[in-house]
Amino acid sequence: MSRKGVNVKIDELKTDVGLIKNLELSFGKLVEDKWAEPMGPTPFPSLTTLREWDMKLLQRYKPFYMPYCDVCCLCTFGKCDLTGNKRGACGINMAAQQSRIVLLACCIGTATHIGHARHMTEHLIEKFGRRTPLDVGGLNIKAEAPVTRLVCGVKPETLGDLEEVLDYAETQLTHLLSVVHTGQEGSNIDFESKVFHAGMIDHIGLEVADIAQIASYGFPKADPEAPLVDLGYGTVNIEKPVILCIGHNVVPSVGIIDYMKDNGFDGDIEVCGLCCTAHDITRYYKRGKIIGPISWQLRFIRSGVPDVVILDEQCVRADSLYEAQKIKAPVIVASEKNCMGLPNRTNDPADLIVEDLVNGKAPGALILDSEKVGEVAVKVALKVTPLRKKFKTIPEVDEILRMAKECRQCSDCRRACPQDLHIPEAMKAAAHGTLTTLAELYESCVGCGRCEQACPVGVPIHSYIVKAGEKKLKEETYKVRAGRGAIQDVEIRNVGSPIVLGEIPGVVAVVGCSNYPRGGAEVAEICTEFANRRFIVVTSGCSAMSAAMYKNEEGKTPYEYFTGEFTSGCMVNVGSCVANSHIAGAAIKIANIFAKRNLRANYEEIADYIFNRVGAVGLAWGAYSQKAAAIASGFWRLGVPVIVGPHGIKYRRMLLGRADRKEDWYVYDARTGEKVYVGPAPEHLFYTAETKEEAMVMIAKLCMRPNDTFRGRSIKLTHYIDLHKRLYGIMPEDIPLFVRTLADIPVTMKDEIVKIIEEKGWKETVIPDPTLLPRMIRKRKE
């Protein structure tokens, strides 16, 4: 297939929208298809194509930098001291340096997703053929790849078509990464625009990876009733051999499941996963089990339950081989990206590898062939399980009580603990014979192991906490709905109007990693609160798991008592991290399917639509990774605000609006061309909340959009005010900013609010047909 010419046309396209028709021909195979929709203005955008759109957002949401370090050490000109916005030897100042680091983080995240997508696509093409159709939801889904269609202006139909899309993404990523080189970009705002570009490219990577695997592996296809699957330590039958897969790339896990099924071992072995691989295992195999988020890695390995550990890629602890060795569990590494220093045994006969792993001659093996991984893993599991007898490194209670007496109360553990857990006090209590104080730390412990590294007497503190919390760990038996993938067109049609009019108070996407400030229960609580309030609640990744780790009085998890349909009051798990593309896709499809805006290469218009009309907000309560940064930036460019938990402040820059600066909050009324004040809606684009209470109030607030009807705004205000009163114990002070006309005021609070806004000198405004794009104005002012 020809993959030439994708970039050649870009400049020409940028300069004259009218020329596009002539240029279409030169796009090659993908554009020769029968997609009737005319090509939009920005196919295959380059680094600067959407710069003006970015500047509009960045004008409102200015970066607030909080450097993590005063110096720059990126080249041998340095180290340079950039304190106080000083310039380094290359001339860069602190603001630009910070945005450069943000761009670097986003490039890392984007590279990880694109690399994942490339590996997945190549593997699936090899296995299933390049003509495999991209069926992600049968007749229920018309736009199989909304992000790709929007950004690239092409309509991929088969696995093979995805290669061209990835070519584009990889080219952009190379340019973006080159921007962080010494002596390239000098402006922080231009760095920020490139951060947005990286995020948009990242979303392409997400989408390609997920639609390729959905179409090829037969994952649930946009299925609101995707099966309820097991989650939690307690769901694993420890009488059986247990294979644990850690990471994000499900290909080796599929090899294991296929081998098991083909050779009659299905049901004899437990296959379980940690992190996103776990999601994708259960999308492929209903009997697969999710242990939990990434933070369960140490506790689960140390429990001795896994008999074989498979490591693929991303979010895998670098010490997992070492930890697995300690419990005598052989390790198979299955990704070129994560070889762990093990010899490459890909070309060795499977039985020879099995023998070496079972008799302990080798602690692990690198196997870059998923079918061989399957065979070796299953055979090793069957043989090694009776030998290792679930050997564990979590100590017994008497050992803890004894070792606790060795504690010097130096506090080094607490000072290393990201959660500032009061470990010394708990050790003191243990030395006096009680483990309850240690057990209390279990919920908040993110399993990082930093405390152990710090302890001068070598106390395995995390293991102690896990032992003390063992009862909780063993009772972890939950249900989560397997990742359903995309949202159906009919679901979009049903909710499009109430979302855009504001009658569904918002879409909350609870996504990302598990570096929570106080454990995952907060995630479950937030999801439940908003689903009960009839918001659309969507989850993915580790957050989707944490949301399941909570039961109501009837013993049901949120996935059991809220619907899996994308509708008011739902709890929808789209799947692993790469499935976040379906959340972006849903927002895009609201503009396209419901509002009938052209999708094809029409990024600005669609983003402008989402930004002004679709009351969606992302919450990444435990975001830690560079991938999470990239995913978030893709949402920013689309006009969707993102809230992170307190640890997210370490991303070192926020994009904050200034509600107190009236001049920042004007939009065009597309009907008249007038500039209209619409209030700070949404107030921020990227923001850290300190507590879950703050996050909940902010979620409700960030769902307001200029386009809300009276009824919609009054519903949104009701939730905002109600949560504020309950969680802050006071009325919000900024109500006047969100009341455009008296009809916006919730009826039940009318008198109270009218009094408040009148005291503050409130003035009525109009509800415009909002846009930031002058070209969307239908009638020019005379």
Place this chain on the structure above:
Amino acid sequence: MTAAEPWQIAEIPGPKKALVVTKPGVVAAMIKRAKHPILIVGHVAVETDLGDKKLVDYIIEFAKKANVPVVATAHIIGEFLKRGYEPAGFMPAVDIGNRLVDSDWMGIDSKGPHDLALFIGLPYYMEWTILSGLKHFAPNLKTITLDNVYHPHASWSFANISMEDWMENLKVMMEKFEEGGT
């Protein structure tokens, strides 16, 4: 514990580090001298026990005696009101940080830009990063942390001290305010 080590061991800042305050009276004097100070209080203040009271109880007394306007971050405004004290404002921690780097901002009470920001009761890493933002981008602002842990990004900070010493320090400062003068 060494005097001026960051509380969280890995939080190494760079060349410019907070001066360590050993005498609380010095802080009281700086607050008195400031033209327009502001006190930012994070949610940890309502969770921390100090003797038989909460930290927030001390802070309220402190703010009254020092006559410093208070901004409550996170969701804790209600805790102040419950205690009969009305802060000058409440807003997210990153919002107050972001306003403080704007030299045109007229302050929480609209009385003009602040020249001194006091911090207490934010999670260590949040306060650390916000203080860093101010150190680099708010050249006209001095910062002091009143926490019992060393914050290298502040202009002045106490070292890592015990709860008892902390309580004592707060009391000494309050006495200094009562004494009057500068």
